[in-house]
Amino acid sequence: xxxxxxxxxxxxxLGYYLQLGLRSLRRNPVLTALMVAGIALGIAASMTTLTVxxxxxxxxxxxxxxxxxxxxxxxxSGDQPFSEDGRPPDQVTYQDAVALMRAGxxxxxxxxxxxxxxxxxxxxxxxxxxxxxxxxxxxxxxxxEPRFEYGxxxxxxxxxxxxxxxxxxxxxxxxLFGGQDSTxxxxxxxxxxxxxxxxxxxxxxxTRYYDLTNGAFADxxxxxxxxxTAIDLKKRSTGNNSCWRSSGDGWDAYLASDCVWMQMWxxxxxxxxxxxxxxxLDNYVTEQKKLGRFPRPLNNRLLNVTEWMRDQRxxxxxxxxxxxxxxxxxxxCLVNTIGLLLAKFTRKAGEIGLRRALGASxxxxxxxxxxxxxxxxxxxxxxxxxxxxxxxxxxxALYVEYKTVASLDWLMVATTIVLAIVSALLAGLYPTWRACxxxxxxxxxx
Amino acid sequence: xxxxxxxxxxxxxxxxMILIGxxxxxxxxxxxxxxxxxxxxxDLMDRPSxxxxxxxxxxxxxxxxxxxxxxxxxxxxxxxxxxxxxxxxAAPTNxxxxxxxxxxxxxxxxxxxxxxxxxxxxxxxxxxxxxxxxVKLVAGRNFTPAEIEDHDLGQRVQPKVIIVTRALADRLFPxxxxxxxQVYLDEDEPRSTIVGIVEKAQEPWVDSDEIEHATFIxxxxxxxxxxxxxxxTEPGRRDEVMKAVEQAMAESNTSxxxxxxxxxxxxxxxxxxxxxxxxxxxxxxxxxxxxxxxxGIVGMASFWVAQRTRQIGTRRALGATxxxxxxxxxxxxxxxxxxxxxxxxxxxxxxxxxxxxxxxSPRLPWYYVPVGFVCxxxxxxxxxxxxxxxxxxxxxxxxxxSV
Numbered sequence: 001x002x003x004x005x006x007x008x009x010x011x012x013x014l015g016y017y018l019q020l021g022l023r024s025l026r027r028n029p030v031l032t033a034l035m036v037a038g039i040a041l042g043i044a045a046s047m048t049t050l051t052v053x054x055x056x057x058x059x060x061x062x063x064x065x066x067x068x069x070x071x072x073x074x075x076x077s078g079d080q081p082f083s084e085d086g087r088p089p090d091q092v093t094y095q096d097a098v099a100l101m102r103a104g105x106x107x108x109x110x111x112x113x114x115x116x117x118x119x120x121x122x123x124x125x126x127x128x129x130x131x132x133x134x135x136x137x138x139x140x141x142x143x144x145e146p147r148f149e150y151g152x153x154x155x156x157x158x159x160x161x162x163x164x165x166x167x168x169x170x171x172x173x174x175x176l177f178g179g180q181d182s183t184x185x186x187x188x189x190x191x192x193x194x195x196x197x198x199x200x201x202x203x204x205x206x207t208r209y210y211d212l213t214n215g216a217f218a219d220x221x222x223x224x225x226x227x228x229t230a231i232d233l234k235k236r237s238t239g240n241n242s243c244w245r246s247s248g249d250g251w252d253a254y255l256a257s258d259c260v261w262m263q264m265w266x267x268x269x270x271x272x273x274x275x276x277x278x279x280x281l282d283n284y285v286t287e288q289k290k291l292g293r294f295p296r297p298l299n300n301r302l303l304n305v306t307e308w309m310r311d312q313r314x315x316x317x318x319x320x321x322x323x324x325x326x327x328x329x330x331x332x333c334l335v336n337t338i339g340l341l342l343a344k345f346t347r348k349a350g351e352i353g354l355r356r357a358l359g360a361s362x363x364x365x366x367x368x369x370x371x372x373x374x375x376x377x378x379x380x381x382x383x384x385x386x387x388x389x390x391x392x393x394x395x396x397a398l399y400v401e402y403k404t405v406a407s408l409d410w411l412m413v414a415t416t417i418v419l420a421i422v423s424a425l426l427a428g429l430y431p432t433w434r435a436c437x438x439x440x441x442x443x444x445x446x
Numbered sequence: 447x448x449x450x451x452x453x454x455x456x457x458x459x460x461x462x463m464i465l466i467g468x469x470x471x472x473x474x475x476x477x478x479x480x481x482x483x484x485x486x487x488x489d490l491m492d493r494p495s496x497x498x499x500x501x502x503x504x505x506x507x508x509x510x511x512x513x514x515x516x517x518x519x520x521x522x523x524x525x526x527x528x529x530x531x532x533x534x535x536a537a538p539t540n541x542x543x544x545x546x547x548x549x550x551x552x553x554x555x556x557x558x559x560x561x562x563x564x565x566x567x568x569x570x571x572x573x574x575x576x577x578x579x580x581v582k583l584v585a586g587r588n589f590t591p592a593e594i595e596d597h598d599l600g601q602r603v604q605p606k607v608i609i610v611t612r613a614l615a616d617r618l619f620p621x622x623x624x625x626x627x628q629v630y631l632d633e634d635e636p637r638s639t640i641v642g643i644v645e646k647a648q649e650p651w652v653d654s655d656e657i658e659h660a661t662f663i664x665x666x667x668x669x670x671x672x673x674x675x676x677x678x679t680e681p682g683r684r685d686e687v688m689k690a691v692e693q694a695m696a697e698s699n700t701s702x703x704x705x706x707x708x709x710x711x712x713x714x715x716x717x718x719x720x721x722x723x724x725x726x727x728x729x730x731x732x733x734x735x736x737x738x739x740x741x742g743i744v745g746m747a748s749f750w751v752a753q754r755t756r757q758i759g760t761r762r763a764l765g766a767t768x769x770x771x772x773x774x775x776x777x778x779x780x781x782x783x784x785x786x787x788x789x790x791x792x793x794x795x796x797x798x799x800x801x802x803x804x805x806x807s808p809r810l811p812w813y814y815v816p817v818g819f820v821c822x823x824x825x826x827x828x829x830x831x832x833x834x835x836x837x838x839x840x841x842x843x844x845x846x847x848s849v
Contacts, residue, residue, distance in 0.1 A: 031748075034741050041734050049727075079560040118510035118671075118703055130508055130703050190671075191511035235670060236599065246632045249601050317805045318724045321483070322731075325476055329731055329738075332472045336742040339465035343749035398723035430461075 013364075014371070021372035024348075031344065032376070035337050039380025039424055040387055042333030047384065047416045048391030049323040054412065055405035056216075057315040060209045061145070064267070065305035068143060069274065071100065071264040072303070073285060077244040078295030088299045089242065090213050090312070091260040094231075096288075101137060101227075105280045106266035107273060108143050112136035113262045114214050114239035115230060117223075120188040121176055131172060131189075132238065133223035134211075135230035141167070143267050144210055149173075151183035151198030158197075159226050166194040167224040173199045187223075190233070194225065206404045209305055211263050212312040214239035217401040237261045258293070266302070278302055334427045341373055341431040352438040362436045369432040370425065377424015385416045452778050459750075463782050466746055470786030473739045474822055475793035478814040479801065480728040486808070487721040493657075495543035496611070496646030498580025499710040501534070502678045503688050504542055506705035507695065509671035514701055516668035517596070526698055527677055528574075532687040536677045537578040540570045540669065541650045542710070543660075544717040548650035551603070553618060553661070554630040563629075564617045565656050566610070567649040568603065570665040576609065578678045579647065584612060586625045586642035589664040597665035602632045605663045609642035613658030631661070652717045671702070684709060739822075740829040747775060747833035751840075758837055759844030768838040775834035776827060783826040790822075791815045 025032040059065045073096055074088035082089045092100075097111035115135045120128045134140075141153035150173075154165045166187060173182055186193040207216045234251045240261065247257035268274045281300045288294050303311055345352075352365055388408065395406040456463050507523065509516055520538060527536035541548030549570075552562025569575065573589040586609070593607050608631070615624035628637035647660040679687040688707050695704045715722075751758070758771055798810035 031745055034745055038738055038742075041738065045731060045734065116508075118508055120510060128510060128703050130705065191514075246602055246634075247600070251600055254600050316720075318720060321801070321805065322724070322727055325480060325728065325731055328472060328476050329735055332469055332476075332735060333738055335465050335469045335472070336738055336745075339462055339469070339742060340745045340749075342462060342465070343746055343753075347749060347753060395723075395727075398726060399720065434461075 014367070017368040017371040018375070020368055021375050024344075024372055025375060028344065031340060035340050035376050036380045036383060038333040038336045038340075039377060039420060039427075040383035042330035043381060043384030043416060043420050043423065044387030044391050045326040046323070046330040047388040047412065047419065048395060049319065049326040050415075051388070051392060051408060051412045052395055052402060052405055053315055053319050053323045055206055055407070055409075056319060056402075057309065058206065059306055060205060060207055061305060064145075067267055067269055068305050069266050069268055069277075069302040070304075070308045071266060071281070072301040073281065073294070074296045074299035075258050075260070075288075075294050076296055080244070081296070082242075082244075086299070087311070088301055089260045091240065091242070092262050092264045093258055093260050094255045094262060097262045097264050099284065100264060100266075103280070103284070106277055107269045108139040108267035109265070110137040110140040110143055111227060111262050111264045112140060112210070113237040114211060114221075115225070115235060116238040117189045117235075119172075119176070120191075122188070123176070126175070131222040132219065133225060134221040135225050135227050135237075137227050139267075140224065140265075143265060146203040147201040149199045149201040150181040151196070154197050154226055159228055162228040162232055163226055164192065164194045164229055165197045165226065167198040167200065168196055169200050169220060169222045169224075170202050171220070172222040189223070189225075192233075194229075204404065207309065207314055209309055209314075210265060211239070212308065212314065213263065215401075216309075216312070216314045217404065231255075268302075274302065330423065334423055337376070337424070337427040338430060341376075341428055342434065345369060345431045345435040348435065349438050352435055356438065365436045365438075366432055369435050370428055373424050373428020373432060374421065377421045377428070380424060381417050381420020384420055385413065388416060449777070449781075452774065452781060455754075456778065456781065462746060462750075463785075466743060466782050467786035467789065469739050469742055470783050470822055470826070471790035471793055473735050474787055474790030474815070474818045475797050476735060477732050477821075478794040478818045479797050479810060480732050482798075482810050482814055483807070484725045484728050484732075487725045490652065490721055491718045493648070494646065495648045495710075495714070496579075496581050496644070497543055497710060498678060499714060501681055501684050502542075502578070502580065502676060503684060503691075503707055503709040504539075504545070504674065504676050504713065505691070505695075505707040506672060506674045507702050508673075508705070509699075509702040511701055514671050516671045516673065517666075519699055519702065520666070520668055520673050522698065523673070523675065523695065524572075524574075526694060527675060527691065530687065530690060530694065532679050532683040532690070534678045534680055535574050535578040536675055537571050537574040538666065539575060539579075539674055539676050540568070540667070541674070542569075542579070542676055542713065543648035543650060544652060544710070544713050545650040546652075546717060550649070550651075551631065553614070554633070555618065557630055557635060558633050559630070564614060564659055566614055566659040566661045567651075568631075569647070569660060569662050570597070570667050571662055572664065572666055575662055575676075576642070576644065578676050580678060581647045582645040583609075583642055584645045586640070588642060589662075593664045594666050595664060597667040599667065599669055603663065603665075604632050604636050605638050605665060606636070607641045607664060608638045609644060609662040610640055611647050611658055611660045612643050612645055613656075614661065615640065615643050617656075617659065631663075736825060740825055743779065743826055743829035744832060747779065747830045748836075750778075751775070751833045751837040754837075755840055755844055758840040759842055759846075762840065762842035763845045771838040771840070772834050775830055775837055779826045779830040779834075780823065783823055787819050787822055791819070794818070 071092060072088040073092055075093060076082040076089055101109060101111055113135050116130055116132050118128055119131050138153050138156045138159050149170060153167060154163060158165055173179060176187060182196045182199060186195050203220060205220065208218050241259055243257065243259035247254045247259050266277060268277050282298055285294050285298060285300060355365060392406045392408060396403050509519060524536055527533055549568040550565060551568060553564050553566050554562045572594045573591050576583060576588050618624055618629060619627055624640050625643060628639050631638055646658065648657050649660055677691065692707055794815050795810065801807045802809060
């Protein structure tokens with residue numbers, strides 16, 4: 001140590017402490033392994049569950065999630081609420097969806113529903129297959145912003161014309177046209193030909209937030225078709241349909257019924273627009289009441305994306321409970337590490353006393369032992385990160401539908417490392433502090 | 447007993463004692479509640495669907511194009527299925543228990559009743575349905591071929607006759623005289639007469655509050671161009687028949703898509719995948735927790751033994767037997783564990799209370815905590831045994847050595 005170069009002295013001291021720490025850790029390999037394994041297991045359990053919870057609940061469209069609103073109207077029976085806690089139905093009727101689309105009072109608006117159709121490929125080598133798609137309006141693409149690989153969305157005019165056009169998902173285009181630009185070509189769905197106007201690029205939605213009723217983790221939609229065109233097919237949605245009274249006989253009666261089977265989204269670009277639209281909805285329902293509909297009190301809601309995800313419990317109770325228990329487990333692991341480090345440092349009282357008697361300051365002792373616990377933490381953290389990877393693989397095996405939310409991103413990797421070091425330092429702090437309080441004289445007596 | 451010296455020794459390492467106690471406390475609280483949750487999930491998974499699940503499988507067929515004759519296809523498919531070797535019975539249906547998707551509706555005793563008397567799922571089947579499902583008819587009779595009506599999606603559901611589960615029958619007619627009674631599936635006339643009661647058939651939704659309420663309706667109904675079939679095979683031949691059926695269906699008609707064939711066992715597994723995952727994850731947490739706690743006790747006890755080697759030697763020199771030393775450490779562990787367990791018991795009930803408030807979960811039954819006490823006492827005693835035995839082997843001569 002050269003006192004004339006404080007900077008280098010400091011760094012070499014750190015190196016020296018590291019050496020001391022490593023040597024001390026090597027001296028009790030079983031104990032060290034126990035502490036490292038404890039931290040690693042605690043970190044892995046809490047990070048695995050936290051990652052799933054974080055990705056499930058994370059905002060899928062952060063730059064505009066507060067401007068996209070889900071429309072809920074309470075058209076349910078006067079005798080019985082849709083749900084016991086008074087929430088309005090989670091979908092809307094055909095007649096209301098169409099009325100709101102016609103009114104066009106929002107900045108952008110798209111009603112939609114899920115539809116499964118058979119695809120009959122031109123290529124005779126391919127067998128016909130069933131595909132799940134979405135029936136919606138042109139605004140959908142501007143609202144939810146999927147990127148296009150080829151072409152573009154259909155136009156609002158085409159919505160009006162009931163145009164036989166379709167936008168394909170990337171996978172479907174891959175399957176039917178080998179991934180080539182298929183715009184302008186046609187695809188046959190259930191006996192009808194549709195002109196392809198656009199092909200989406202990869203659209204990795206962690207949660208399919210625009211249709212939570214039919215599964216937040218459902219597979220991506222394989223095609224998109226104008227709403228008006230699809231209604232002409234007189235096909236019911238493949239998704240959920242709920243009625244509070246019989247819809248009567250036939251297709252027209254169904255469309256005129258109070259059965260809910262559609263999702264309705266609006267984009268409102270400012271809080272003022274949101275207030276205006278809310279007033280418009282209340283007004284609409286009041287008008288409908290005069291026609292004998294909407295027997296319940298006014299109960300319209302316009303939740304934004306994150307509010308809607310919370311309302312629909314995208315992060316399931318199970319995942320929350322798992323995360324809570326995993327963190328409690330981490331606490332136990334930390335308590336365990338504190339106990340072991342404490343015992344270990346206590347046994348070194350003699351050594352500490354000797355060093356203190358030879359001139360080491362409390363600070364020196366403190367840094368030395370903190371380095372030792374830091375090493376334990378870092379090793380535990382790295383091991384924990386690896387175990388988290390395995391943990392997420394296990395989650396994917398256990399929950400097939402969680403494949404999009406059980407993967408590590410950089411934020412989570414960084415969180416893991418930080419959590420590990422902070423945990424280990426926290427665990428090391430008290431034992432280290434105790435170690436520094438050793439009186440030089442007391443330990444040197446025989 | 448040497449409780450007093452143990453206590454005064456413990457008082458000198460309060461922090462270590464608190465840490466071990468805290469660990470035991472948290473472990474007890476978490477393990478009790480996690481085990482309780484696992485138990486609930488296993489109970490859910492254990493519920494019978496009422497069907498013959500071992501020998502049945504389900505698949506769908508969807509026709510395409512404008513010329514597709516759904517009704518004729520269904521008749522042909524069913525005739526073909528029933529002829530196939532290994533097939534005992536086959537029937538059309540819209541859904542089955544555990545499937546997760548189906549039709550649910552209210553049942554009323556009066557026309558235009560404001561709130562329905564009960565909710566039920568509908569299984570639209572023909573006269574082969576009851577046999578194919580393998581549900582047990584406990585009263586009345588099956589549908590006759592003449593009772594099967596052609597039905598279109600979007601038409602009112604007003605069958606002349608129905609078969610209901612016993613649970614639904616008892617809900618509608620608590621006096622137990624449901625057979626022959628009439629109910630409204632639609633709001634208006636005509637009514638439907640209960641001609642049969644089956645012992646049990648679950649709804650398709652495993653999280654339903656009224657999971658035992660099912661109604662069989664004698665409707666022959668293609669869902670658009672889509673139809674679904676359930677097939678029951680001779681015992682042990684299911685997998686082989688599934689392969690044969692898949693091929694026969696694909697060959698019999700090329701203007702339709704045959705969906706994935708799924709055995710009822712697969713459907714059950716998918717229905718309870720989340721509950722199984724929850725049970726497994728909590729199980730892993732419990733095992734890891736117990737292991738960490740046990741190893742923590744081992745580590746801590748080892749240090750104490752090492753730290754007190756001289757005192758142990760002294761005690762031995764003063765006449766303490768090896769058994770005395772062993773018992774000293776066992777008793778010490780027992781005291782610490784007990785203190786932790788008392789705190790943990792309170793924590794366990796507190797955690798349960800919190801889960802009840804947050805997630806409407808049921809209350810932790812009282813006996814979980816006492817059973818947890820016994821298990822963790824045992825765990826502590828086993829964990830401390832190694833270090834304690836090591837301590838008991840410290841020779842008295844150690845006392846005479848200096849450092």
